[in-house]
Amino acid sequence: MKVTVWNENRHEQKNPDVRKAYPKGIHGAIAGFLEQNGYEVSGATLDEPEHGLTDEVLNNTDVLFWWGHIAHDEVDDAVVEKIKQRVLSGMGLIVLHSGHLSKIFRALMGTSCDLKWREADERERIWVCNPGHPIAEGVGENIELSKEEMYGEHFDIPAPDELVFISWFEGGEVFRSGCTFRRGKGKIFYFRPGHETYPTYHNPEIQRVLLNAVKWAKPSANPTPVYGNAKPLETISVKD
Amino acid sequence: MKVTVWNENRHEQKNPDVRKAYPKGIHGAIAGFLEQNGYEVSGATLDEPEHGLTDEVLNNTDVLFWWGHIAHDEVDDAVVEKIKQRVLSGMGLIVLHSGHLSKIFRALMGTSCDLKWREADERERIWVCNPGHPIAEGVGENIELSKEEMYGEHFDIPAPDELVFISWFEGGEVFRSGCTFRRGKGKIFYFRPGHETYPTYHNPEIQRVLLNAVKWAKPSANPTPVYGNAKPLETISVKD
Amino acid sequence: MKVTVWNENRHEQKNPDVRKAYPKGIHGAIAGFLEQNGYEVSGATLDEPEHGLTDEVLNNTDVLFWWGHIAHDEVDDAVVEKIKQRVLSGMGLIVLHSGHLSKIFRALMGTSCDLKWREADERERIWVCNPGHPIAEGVGENIELSKEEMYGEHFDIPAPDELVFISWFEGGEVFRSGCTFRRGKGKIFYFRPGHETYPTYHNPEIQRVLLNAVKWAKPSANPTPVYGNAKPLETISVKD
Amino acid sequence: MKVTVWNENRHEQKNPDVRKAYPKGIHGAIAGFLEQNGYEVSGATLDEPEHGLTDEVLNNTDVLFWWGHIAHDEVDDAVVEKIKQRVLSGMGLIVLHSGHLSKIFRALMGTSCDLKWREADERERIWVCNPGHPIAEGVGENIELSKEEMYGEHFDIPAPDELVFISWFEGGEVFRSGCTFRRGKGKIFYFRPGHETYPTYHNPEIQRVLLNAVKWAKPSANPTPVYGNAKPLETISVKD
Numbered sequence: 001m002k003v004t005v006w007n008e009n010r011h012e013q014k015n016p017d018v019r020k021a022y023p024k025g026i027h028g029a030i031a032g033f034l035e036q037n038g039y040e041v042s043g044a045t046l047d048e049p050e051h052g053l054t055d056e057v058l059n060n061t062d063v064l065f066w067w068g069h070i071a072h073d074e075v076d077d078a079v080v081e082k083i084k085q086r087v088l089s090g091m092g093l094i095v096l097h098s099g100h101l102s103k104i105f106r107a108l109m110g111t112s113c114d115l116k117w118r119e120a121d122e123r124e125r126i127w128v129c130n131p132g133h134p135i136a137e138g139v140g141e142n143i144e145l146s147k148e149e150m151y152g153e154h155f156d157i158p159a160p161d162e163l164v165f166i167s168w169f170e171g172g173e174v175f176r177s178g179c180t181f182r183r184g185k186g187k188i189f190y191f192r193p194g195h196e197t198y199p200t201y202h203n204p205e206i207q208r209v210l211l212n213a214v215k216w217a218k219p220s221a222n223p224t225p226v227y228g229n230a231k232p233l234e235t236i237s238v239k240d
Numbered sequence: 241m242k243v244t245v246w247n248e249n250r251h252e253q254k255n256p257d258v259r260k261a262y263p264k265g266i267h268g269a270i271a272g273f274l275e276q277n278g279y280e281v282s283g284a285t286l287d288e289p290e291h292g293l294t295d296e297v298l299n300n301t302d303v304l305f306w307w308g309h310i311a312h313d314e315v316d317d318a319v320v321e322k323i324k325q326r327v328l329s330g331m332g333l334i335v336l337h338s339g340h341l342s343k344i345f346r347a348l349m350g351t352s353c354d355l356k357w358r359e360a361d362e363r364e365r366i367w368v369c370n371p372g373h374p375i376a377e378g379v380g381e382n383i384e385l386s387k388e389e390m391y392g393e394h395f396d397i398p399a400p401d402e403l404v405f406i407s408w409f410e411g412g413e414v415f416r417s418g419c420t421f422r423r424g425k426g427k428i429f430y431f432r433p434g435h436e437t438y439p440t441y442h443n444p445e446i447q448r449v450l451l452n453a454v455k456w457a458k459p460s461a462n463p464t465p466v467y468g469n470a471k472p473l474e475t476i477s478v479k480d
Numbered sequence: 481m482k483v484t485v486w487n488e489n490r491h492e493q494k495n496p497d498v499r500k501a502y503p504k505g506i507h508g509a510i511a512g513f514l515e516q517n518g519y520e521v522s523g524a525t526l527d528e529p530e531h532g533l534t535d536e537v538l539n540n541t542d543v544l545f546w547w548g549h550i551a552h553d554e555v556d557d558a559v560v561e562k563i564k565q566r567v568l569s570g571m572g573l574i575v576l577h578s579g580h581l582s583k584i585f586r587a588l589m590g591t592s593c594d595l596k597w598r599e600a601d602e603r604e605r606i607w608v609c610n611p612g613h614p615i616a617e618g619v620g621e622n623i624e625l626s627k628e629e630m631y632g633e634h635f636d637i638p639a640p641d642e643l644v645f646i647s648w649f650e651g652g653e654v655f656r657s658g659c660t661f662r663r664g665k666g667k668i669f670y671f672r673p674g675h676e677t678y679p680t681y682h683n684p685e686i687q688r689v690l691l692n693a694v695k696w697a698k699p700s701a702n703p704t705p706v707y708g709n710a711k712p713l714e715t716i717s718v719k720d
Numbered sequence: 721m722k723v724t725v726w727n728e729n730r731h732e733q734k735n736p737d738v739r740k741a742y743p744k745g746i747h748g749a750i751a752g753f754l755e756q757n758g759y760e761v762s763g764a765t766l767d768e769p770e771h772g773l774t775d776e777v778l779n780n781t782d783v784l785f786w787w788g789h790i791a792h793d794e795v796d797d798a799v800v801e802k803i804k805q806r807v808l809s810g811m812g813l814i815v816l817h818s819g820h821l822s823k824i825f826r827a828l829m830g831t832s833c834d835l836k837w838r839e840a841d842e843r844e845r846i847w848v849c850n851p852g853h854p855i856a857e858g859v860g861e862n863i864e865l866s867k868e869e870m871y872g873e874h875f876d877i878p879a880p881d882e883l884v885f886i887s888w889f890e891g892g893e894v895f896r897s898g899c900t901f902r903r904g905k906g907k908i909f910y911f912r913p914g915h916e917t918y919p920t921y922h923n924p925e926i927q928r929v930l931l932n933a934v935k936w937a938k939p940s941a942n943p944t945p946v947y948g949n950a951k952p953l954e955t956i957s958v959k960d
Contacts, residue, residue: 088592088636090852110588111663112568114707122712125953127393127414128942132810132905137940141394150712153367153406154381154705156568156664161639161882166393166406166414172713174367174406174414183591184636185852220857222848225634227594232602232630233652233845328832328876330612348830351903352808354947362952365713368702372570372665377700390952394945396808396904401642401879412953423831424876425612460617462608465874467834472842472870473605473892607873607894621874633847633886634861646873646886646894654847654886654894 001218002040004061005030006053008068009045011196018196026067026194029201030210037211046071053079063092063217065210066099069196080104088184089224092217094210097194100155105190108183109157115175116152122170124148124193126177130164135178135189135212143205149195151175157190165209167192178209180216185224187217241458242280244301245270246293248308249285251436258436266307266434269441270450277451286311293319303332303457305450306339307434320344328424329464332457334450337434340395345430348423349397355415356392362410364388364433366417370404375418375429375452383445389435391415397430405449407432418449420456425464427457481698482520484541485510486533488548489525491676498676506547506674509681510690517691526551531559538562543572543697545690546579549676560584568664569704572697574690577674580635585670588663589637595655596632602650604628604673606657610644615658615669615692623685629675631655637670645689647672658689660696665704667697721938722760724781725750726773728788729765731916738916746787746914749921750930757931766791773799783812783937785930786819787914800824808904809944812937814930817914820875825910828903829877835895836872842890844868844913846897850884855898855909855932863925869915871895877910885929887912898929900936905944907937 007027011018022029027043034041044052046068058064064083068075080103087093087108095105100113126143128136152173158181165178177192191209194200201207247267251258262269267283274281284292286308298304304323308315320343327333327348335345340353366383368376392413398421405418417432431449434440441447487507491498502509507523514521524532526548538544544563548555560583567573567588575585580593606623608616632653638661645658657672671689674680681687727747731738742749747763754761764772766788778784784803788795800823807813807828815825820833846863848856872893878901885898897912911929914920921927 084590108590110564110590112707116707116710118710118712120712123953125412125414128945129393129395129414129416130399130902131394131942131945132902132907132940133942134940137942140943141945150710152710153369154371154707155369156705156707158638158661158663159370159402159641162399163403166416168408168412168414170712172365172408173710174365174369174408176369176406181638182850182852183638187852220852220854222851222853222857223860225636225848225851225861227592227596227634227636230596230598230630230632230653232598232600232650233843324830350804350828350830352947356947356950358950358952360952363713368705370662371702371705372662372667372700373702374700377702380703381705390950392950394947396945396947398878398901398903399881410952411950413950421878422610422612423878427612460612460614462611462613462617463620465608465611465621465876467832467836467874467876470836470838470870470872470893472838472840472890473603605892605894609873609875609894609896610879611874633849634851635849639850639882642879643883646896648888648892648894652845652888654845654849654888656849656886 001062002060003034003063003065003214004042004044004057005065006044006051006067008071009047010071011069021197021199026196026201030065033207034211034214039214046074051075051079053083055082058082058086061091062219063094063214065094065096066102066104067096067194068102069098072102075103077103080107084108087186087188090185090219092219093186093188094213094217095188095190097192100190108188111158112156115155116173118150118171120150120171121147122150125168126165126193127168128164129166130162133162133164134216135164135209137212138208139205145193145200145203148193148198148200151192185220185222189213189217241302242300243274243303243305243454244282244284244297245305246284246307248311249287250311251309261437261439266436266441270305273447274451274454279454286314291315291319293323295322298322298326301331302459303334303454305334305336306342306344307336308342309338309436312342315343317343320347324348327426327428330425330459332459333426333428334453334457335428335430337432340430348428351398352396355395356413358390358411360390360411361387362390365408366405366433367408368404369406370402373402373404374456375404375449377452378448379445385433385440385443387438388433388440391432425460425462429453429457481542482540483514483543483545483694484522484524484537485545486524486547488551489527490551491549501677501679506676506681510545513687514691514694519694526554531555533559533563535562538566541571542699543574543694545574545576546582546584547576547674548582549578552582555583557583560587564588567666567668570665570699572699573666573668574693574697575668575670577672580670588668591638592636595635596653598630598651600630600651601627602630605648606645606673607648608644609646610642613642613644614696615644615689617692618688619685625673625680625683627678628673628680631672665700665702669693669697721782722780723754723783723785723934724762724764724777725785726764726787728791729767730791731789741917741919746916746921750785753927754931754934759934766794771795771799773803775802778802778806781811782939783814783934785814785816786822786824787816788822789818789916792822795823797823800827804828807906807908810905810939812939813906813908814933814937815908815910817912820910828908831878832876835875836893838870838891840870840891841867842870845888846885846913847888848884849886850882853882853884854936855884855929857932858928859925865913865920865923867918868913868920871912905940905942909933909937
């Protein structure tokens with residue numbers, strides 16, 4: 001299992017608070033606990049050539065994390081298209097927090113992926129609404145974060161294949177915080193928390209969710225479907 | 241369109257606060273705004289013979305409302321089985337609030353339908369998470385109720401076919417408040433609010449949701465599927 | 481209710497068999513039975529300026545039909561983007577047959593939308609697998625077409641919100657033939673049959689499905705969600 | 721992982737053809753390939769005390785297979801209720817073929833679970849319509865069985881959470897052959913093939929599907945949700 005953690009890595013350069021919360025960058029923090037759990041992990045960032053996502057990297061990635069926020073528009077369309085094809089071919093994709101507006105997530109969803117938000121140091125409670133789901137394994141009834149950015153409904157996504165978490169916010173909003181989607185042979189998990197100024201990715205319960213998500217999103221060893229002109233039954237030999 | 245509003249009608253007999261909120265009973269309040277909107281409506285209650293749900297009543301009901309709470313166990317199993325067969329044959333069913341633990345809802349869901357609850361006069365905000373759904377038509381972004389009983393996740397239901405509303409509660413919980421399910425040819429809508437001591441069913445926005453739900457749940461004029469031993473293609477004449 | 485029927489209208493110009501099956505074009509045939517059922521209908525075709533889909537036309541369309549096949553690439557990206565925004569804002573979209581590879585359908589689905597196909601004059605049986613669905617209203621257990629093009633699984637779409645029809649083909653394939661999707665406030669229905677050389681759109685049962693689909697896909701009068709920076713609960717006055 | 725394979729085991733006693741196809745019973749055949757793949761497997765049959773499903777057996781079962789046909793009515797309601805509670809608590813359940821009419825499946829689905837059928841030695845092709853699903857891992861585009869009983873739509877089940885396989889039959893029918901459902905904390909997989917007079921469970925591709933299903937259905941180590949009267953947020957200490 002090879003995991004690539006992609007991070008825009010711009011807030012870390014500009015904002016000392018973010019650097020303090022994530023001295024090795026958000027990608028570094030995520031790579032850290034993944035490595036401690038036995039995964040082979042690489043980081044990739046916006047300002048590298050091809051955003052660090054060369055064909056070789058993408059073709060050797062089983063699960064890709066995506067964190068972006070202020071520079072979605074700077075991601076090259078050709079790279080987005082390549083990621084999309086890899087997801088449809090089976091690569092897992094875990095989209096974090098403000099990645100909801102990334103080109104890759106919007107291209108795979110087909111909707112605006114817009115939402116309400118507020119930065120007000122609000123308490124968040126992430127409730128499990130699918131208690132037998134593998135992504136919620138080992139998580140309690142809810143995960144409580146003392147301070148986070150608020151994201152609120154309506155979240156303009158297609159109805160998720162599975163809804164795993166719903167968030168409650170102090171200021172009066174709710175949000176579908178953990179959503180799974182299948183697209184082609186690939187599995188996608190969107191997970192809400194993780195604003196850059198809070199130490200969210202250091203929280204052991206958040207880490208547990210992300211570790212579960214990696215396991216869940218790993219590619220299946222299914223043959224790729226054959227599309228196009230097909231022969232009829234008569235010409236196919238029966239197998240049994 | 242004939243609508244039957246079934247109500248346990250026990251709180252009304254015992255508790256003056258409930259009688260004050262609903263002088264004609266909860267069923268009377270619901271029947272009232274349905275009639276004002278042109279529906280032919282009857283009430284039916286637990287203590288009538290066959291709970292008011294004779295074969296004649298059930299066979300002439302297009303959409304059935306269900307409100308029950310403290311006497312679920314007193315509902316006769318034979319009546320429950322008849323209601324279930326009518327739903328599978330196409331009758332719409334709208335289950336309200338504490339009806340989540342009714343025999344009919346649990347029989348159609350196959351799960352415990354259990355949940356968390358608290359009576360603490362809490363503020364509730366019912367958010368629309370499916371803004372193009374006909375049951376949310378004409379409703380704003382959320383419906384705010386100043387005081388209601390809290391219901392919280394996990395709500396032990398099958399994943400709803402469509403999730404229309406999610407509630408936020410002052411005390412820290414969320415709840416899947418508006419859920420649709422199809423069972424056989426019938427459409428089912430579960431709607432959370434409506435604790436007996438609050439004037440919830442007098443709220444015009446709540447009424448709007450229920451009016452929309454009646455329209456949505458009405459039976460389709462589809463032929464009933466034929467089950468059992470079937471002839472193969474060769475013996476069926478082509479229609480076109 | 482205003483319906484616009486968009487047709488590529490190229491086969492009709494090149495192939496006398498298609499002209500024979502559809503003397504007024506595929507769009508003319510569809511417009512015909514829609515008008516007979518009381519809808520206000522306009523046609524629009526690829527070779528008109530802006531493909532016949534000006535802002536005025538789009539903004540006044542409640543439900544858009546889409547039939548395309550050999551010239552998907554010639555549809556202007558700017559027009560596709562406008563249609564997509566209209567769907568997300570609530571316009572219904574009915575995608576027919578080879579429209580599965582249209583730019584607009586792929587943009588809304590986020591997948592390749594590819595499939596297996598074969599032109600071999602095969603018998604098709606379109607089975608209802610959701611007998612209470614409004615799009616199947618008045619349709620029998622299946623619709624049998626004596627000759628159609630085959631489309632087979634795997635059909636590379638997101639799991640549909642509702643699966644209404646599954647097709648059986650003589651040569652050994654199956655296909656998810658009637659699928660609903662919600663995107664933003666808009667409703668989308670994909671319906672498989674309708675190869676240009678067969679008189680499929682003259683079949684009364686096929687017409688019945690499409691008439692049902694128009695009713696189902698009509699925009700709801702729901703307020704548009706507000707996205708972006710939101711005020712917290714404390715500043716919002718309670719409505720009830 | 722402990723697997724219990726429950727089989728009605730009546731056809732095997734009465735019909736020499738079934739004994740020939742399954743000398744050790746259908747449960748013996750299934751237990752055989754599960755054991756070869758490293759699972760700890762027990763059989764249980766209708767005519768044992770408590771149908772072989774004592775509290776001790778059920779409480780130690782991670783995944784339960786269910787094959788029944790002609791004696792559904794003889795299964796004790798109290799045992800059915802215990803199985804249902806175990807599924808809601810997390811035990812996986814794999815329902816095979818004619819088990820669609822078993823008491824346990826119908827109790828968990830809430831519908832009639834009826835369907836069309838025909839015994840005519842027809843060819844069946846089971847198509848994968850969800851190529852990234854773990855239950856389809858290692859399976860080709862379709863599984864072809866030269867002779868099986870036909871099952872046809874409409875299959876009266878709730879919309880499955882995931883549709884993995886659709887069957888094609890020589891005589892003109894289609895069927896949703898591989899369906900997943902979550903109920904409570906438990907995962908349920910229904911798989912169509914396996915009429916008693918055909919050697920279906922000796923087919924390596926069918927075995928592969930069932931092995932995948934066991935892995936998929938295994939219980940998650942999630943805490944059991946707490947239901948009932950709940951304390952508000954203020955009294956709960958923040959965890960992070």
